[in-house]
Amino acid sequence: MSSKNFKKAVDRNRIKRLMRESYRLQKNFLQNVLIEKNSQVVLFIIYIGKELPEYKMVSDKIELILHRIVKGLA
Numbered sequence: 081m082s083s084k085n086f087k088k089a090v091d092r093n094r095i096k097r098l099m100r101e102s103y104r105l106q107k108n109f110l111q112n113v114l115i116e117k118n119s120q121v122v123l124f125i126i127y128i129g130k131e132l133p134e135y136k137m138v139s140d141k142i143e144l145i146l147h148r149i150v151k152g153l154a
Contacts, residue, residue, distance in 0.1 A: 102142040110146045
């Protein structure tokens with residue numbers, strides 16, 4: 081996220097808060113799998129959209145990402 085796409089810091093911070101909150105609520109799924117497999121993952125999530133996302137969309141995409149990571153670990 082850059083100030084090129086989101087001029088106001090309030091908008092950039094809102095996107096970061098949405099992504100952090102969504103990950104915080106769903107991370108247990110990934111953490112349980114990592115504990116079982118005794119492995120670690122470094123995760124970066126970058127938002128490249130042009131408009132402010134809704135929480136529902138962010139939450140759905142984070143869930144999809146976490147399921148793909150778990151599927152890749154299997």
